[in-house]
Amino acid sequence: MPNVTKKVCNSNEDADLRRGPWTLEEDSMLIHYIACHGEGRWNLLAKCAGLKRTGKSCRLRWLNYLKPDIKRGNLTSQEQLLILELHSKWGNRWSKIAQHLPGRTDNEIKNYWRTRVQKQARQLNIESNSRTFLEAVRCFWMPRLLQKMEQTSSPISTSNCSLTTMNAQGSSAPLSPNPIASSLSPSSIPPRNLLHFESYPTENSSSITSPSIHSSDSLKISELPQVPEQPAGPFHAFGNTVYNTDCHFVDSSIYNMEALNLDPISAMGAYENSLLDCHMADGDWLSDNMAESLWNMNEM
DNA sequence: AACTAACGCAACCGCACAACC
DNA sequence: AGGTTGTGCGGTTGCGTTAGT
Incomplete structure (x- = not known):
């Protein structure tokens, strides 16, 4: 797992910026911060939330993965x-x-x-x-x-209408x-x-x-x-x-x-x-x- | 079982644009 | 007017997973 850190020489604050896959802890921090303070000002948000990530990275993670209304599963x-x-x-x-x-x-x-x-x-x-x-x-x-x-x-039983979908392997x-x-x-x-x-x-x-x-x-x-x-x-x-x-x-x-x-x-x-x-x-x-x-x- | 190729997707990068100072 | 910062977008990359041999 390449949790690479990006060394930026011109600023101590930007040193050790994390890159690569997000950890559960990072996700949790981002979610809870946004839940309390809302979105926007991503660079500031990243710092205030204590995330060693760029604002850009936080925004991307939120919009593409963490946002509650994101719909997962294969496209219909x-x-x-x-x-x-x-x-x-x-x-x-x-x-x-x-x-x-x-x-x-x-x-x-x-x-x-x-x-x-x-x-x-x-x-x-x-x-x-x-x-x-x-x-x-x-x-x-x-x-x-x-x-x-x-x-x-053809009618599908509404009892099947749960928040699950079939993945490529046929499992829910x-x-x-x-x-x-x-x-x-x-x-x-x-x-x-x-x-x-x-x-x-x-x-x-x-x-x-x-x-x-x-x-x-x-x-x-x-x-x-x-x-x-x-x-x-x-x-x-x-x-x-x-x-x-x-x-x-x-x-x-x-x-x-x-x-x-x-x-x-x-x-x-x-x-x-x-x-x-x-x-x-x-x-x-x-x-x-x-x-x-x-x-x-x-x-x- | 081991290896390889293909696939899917999360994450990153570079650029453009707008807002602000 | 020019520089800086923040944001959004499209393109690309890299890695984990799966399928095939």
Whole structure:
């Protein structure tokens, strides 16, 4: 464990600044200080809290990991879809994208893009920022996510709606990694916008349709209101279906599914069907792999 | 069982910008 | 006006874990 210390020669105060992974004790100190004094003035905060860290490091740790409303676990299909859509509009504006995925951090979204999406692009030998890849995402990935969402819209017992999610190995893991942070705000619920999806033409007005995200008053993505500071409640609307923060019930009737080119999907075969029969939890790791294994150049 | 490669993610870095003095 | 400090963002790195051989 490389708990490296940074030696800064020009200031004794800055000497022995810690770097590397945060310890539980450091986390605890930061959490309790912020609980008492609030955020902001990070350099001052670091000193006053007795942390041998830079203000920057404290801010990052808090925003990306310790903040009580941080949502842990794999991205849901809805969230993945939202990321793909928003990225196609805004590019690498991770913080802007993150504003519309409450509980998710820009860092997490950025990591998702780099590890999953760009990996797809690499495998397809397409530049991830190219128009070809964008169209591939629109034509194949998004419809697939939509179908996954439709498949998973079969009612899931609300008794399963706990603050756990499935990790890559299929075992459950707590959404908040930090018991201290959780205890500080046990009832924290990620703020949500009211969103719904509908089909819309692509920029070149082709027949391809893909989901667009609108606020409840039909604003365009660029006009989406900022995520409110405080959550409106534990339930939010997705299309004309209200679903719980942790369980997603999606009414597929809001999508113009006929307009989607789903031919490749129909060829997915028994393998996929068997997978789709699986009772998937929030994490959707299984279906991620499914999408990856089924999306290839032949389909294009 | 041991080794290696690939993956996922927390953390860091550099830069840009705004606010303040 | 210019310098300093604080903050935020996007890009990158490094390490622990997992999967494959």
